Every structure is written in C-alpha cells, then in structure tokens.
Amino acid sequence: MDSIRTVGVIGAGVMGTGLAQSLAQSGHEVVLVDRTEDILGEAVDAVRQNLRLARMLGGPAPTEDRELVLKRISCTTTYEGIEAADFVIENVTEDWAVKRPVYEVLDARCAPRTVFAVNTSVIPITRVGAATTRPDRVLGMHFMNPVPMKPVVEVIRGHHTSQATVDTANRLLGQMGKRSVVVADSPGFVSNRVLMLTVNEAVFLLHEGVATPAQVDEIFRECFGHPMGPLATADLIGLDTILQSVQGLYEAFGDSKYRPCPLLTRMVDAGHLGRKSGKGFFDYASTLA
Numbered sequence: 001m002d003s004i005r006t007v008g009v010i011g012a013g014v015m016g017t018g019l020a021q022s023l024a025q026s027g028h029e030v031v032l033v034d035r036t037e038d039i040l041g042e043a044v045d046a047v048r049q050n051l052r053l054a055r056m057l058g059g060p061a062p063t064e065d066r067e068l069v070l071k072r073i074s075c076t077t078t079y080e081g082i083e084a085a086d087f088v089i090e091n092v093t094e095d096w097a098v099k100r101p102v103y104e105v106l107d108a109r110c111a112p113r114t115v116f117a118v119n120t121s122v123i124p125i126t127r128v129g130a131a132t133t134r135p136d137r138v139l140g141m142h143f144m145n146p147v148p149m150k151p152v153v154e155v156i157r158g159h160h161t162s163q164a165t166v167d168t169a170n171r172l173l174g175q176m177g178k179r180s181v182v183v184a185d186s187p188g189f190v191s192n193r194v195l196m197l198t199v200n201e202a203v204f205l206l207h208e209g210v211a212t213p214a215q216v217d218e219i220f221r222e223c224f225g226h227p228m229g230p231l232a233t234a235d236l237i238g239l240d241t242i243l244q245s246v247q248g249l250y251e252a253f254g255d256s257k258y259r260p261c262p263l264l265t266r267m268v269d270a271g272h273l274g275r276k277s278g279k280g281f282f283d284y285a286s287t288l289a
C-alpha cells in the first residue's frame with residue numbers, strides 16, 4: 001500500500017478520541033464512528049480542548065490552525081465514508097461480543113486491501129483475524145493512553161498477520177511520530193499481562209485493609225520511580241476496562257492468579273470507573289468539565 005491518507009477510527013471513547021486527535025494532527029483524514037451523535041460530539045469537544053491545552057498537557061502542540069486539524073475528523077454513526085479508509089483502528093468496548101459485529105460490518109464495507117488494527121487490552125488478535133475474510137491484514141495495535149503523549153505502541157502479530165501488514169502499521173506509526181515494539185500474540189500481550197495482574201493485586205491490598213490507595217501508589221512512585229502508581233494508572237485506564245481485561249486473562253489462561261478482586265467488581269458495579277466517571281480509587285470531581 002503506497003499512502004495511508006484516510007484512517008477509520010471505530011469507537012470514540014478514551015482511546016478513539018486520543019487516536020482521532022493524533023491522526024488528524026499528523027495530517028490524516030479520520031472517519032470517527034460511534035453509536036450516538038452525542039458520544040461523537042463529546043469526542044470532538046474533547047479533541048478541541050486537548051488541542052488547546054496540548055502544550056500544557058505535555059503533548060505535541062498543533063503546528064497549524066486548530067480548526068484545520070478538527071476539520072479532518074468526520075463523525076458518523078452509520079460508517080458513512082469508511083469505504084475510503086486505507087487503514088482502520090478499532091477501539092470499541094473491551095468485550096468480544098461487542099467487537100465481533102463491528103468486524104462483520106468493516107469486512108463487508110472496506111476495500112480488501114484495508115488493514116484492520118485491533119486496539120484491545122487482552123483479546124487475542126488471531127481470534128479477531130479469524131472473524132474476517134482477511135486475517136493476514138489484521139494485527140494488534142495496543143496504543144497507550146493518552147495516545148498523543150505516548151511515543152511507543154505495542155504491535156501484535158496474529159497467527160496469520162503478514163509482514164506487509166506489520167510494515168504498513170509501522171509506516172502509519174512513523175507518520176504519527178510514533179514507533180512500535182512488535183510482539184507475538186498471547187492474551188494481554190506483554191504490557192497487560194503484567195500490568196493487569198499488578199493492578200488487580202494492588203486492589204486486593206485495599207480489599208484486605210493492608211494499605212490505603214495513597215500509600216500503595218506512593219510506594220511505587222517514590223520507591224520504584226514509577227511516574228504513576230498502579231491505582232492512579234487504573235483510574236486513568238478506566239476500572240471497567242481493567243475488570244474486563246482481568247476477566248479476559250482469567251478466561252484465557254484458566255489460572256486463578258487472574259481472578260478479579262471482588263472490590264474491583266464492586267467499584268465497577270457502583271459506577272466508580274476512575275477519571276472518566278469522576279471517581280475511582282481517587283477523586284476527580286474537580287477535573288470533570
């Protein structure tokens with residue numbers, strides 16, 4: 001594939017919003033898909049706000065008029081314009097029952113040459129590839145959050161992923177000013193197999209009354225030099241995504257070390273999802289618009 005001009009971004013939540021911004025800032029036309037106009041409107045507002053605050057937030061500041069960047073993002077609930085996509089990055093809810101029908105639509109509507117990248121926390125890429133008629137053109141691209149600020153992406157080669165597909169993904173990342181670490185397919189890949197277990201274990205420490213959230217995170221920040229502790233990281237990712245990921249690892253490996261902590265399940269049931277809901281292990285009410 002020669003040039004990657006138009007990129008479909010499916011799902012306009014935490015990750016889709018960051019991706020739409022990064023792609024539009026690097027000159028790509030973006031077709032942003034979600035279920036409702038309201039969600040899409042909120043995503044575009046978030047991109048506008050993030051472009052305005054980019055310098056303060058530590059991400060790459062726009063080098064051109066902000067409205068020009070925003071104009072490259074077209075929003076749709078009906079996949080209108082997806083046929084033009086050279087590359088699609090799917091970021092819908094971390095649930096295979098939700099993701100699978102999205103691939104049926106994409107496979108039917110996109111050109112056979114179009115590459116599909118799965119942005120998932122733990123779902124095996126080989127399973128996604130097998131649900132399409134182009135498994136050689138499906139790969140994992142595990143972007144980190146917030147997307148505009150993270151220079152490295154974990155790229156996952158599924159069982160059938162071709163080298164040409166990996167090369168195309170690397171080219172797109174190069175255009176976005178990012179680079180990859182390419183790994184083989186395994187539930188949770190490298191990052192989340194380690195991170196989700198660490199977060200879940202940190203929640204067990206709270207559940208057992210061993211330490212407070214502030215104490216757990218202080219130990220990781222001050223003793224190990226991590227920029228953020230595991231519980232603030234969980235709040236940033238979203239506790240619903242964390243729970244789905246831990247459950248996904250538990251089902252994939254059948255190993256009790258991945259059983260979700262009951263406190264994590266209770267917090268999700270209570271609607272305490274972290275930054276996106278204003279409350280998780282820490283409070284964010286004052287940072288919500």
Ligand code: NAI
Nearest residue numbers: 011012013014015034035091092093094119120121145237
């Ligand atoms: P989110 O919950 O913020 O956003 C998911 C979006 O998908 C929502 O806007 C929802 O309306 C939309 N959606 C659901 N069903 C849809 C459908 N049928 N068609 C179109 N849109 C649909 O989730 P988030 O955090 O953005 O995660 C998305 C994916 O990225 C997940 O698979 C997650 O595991 C993965 N991921 C998340 C990271 C994080 O830090 N939050 C990091 C890396 C990957």
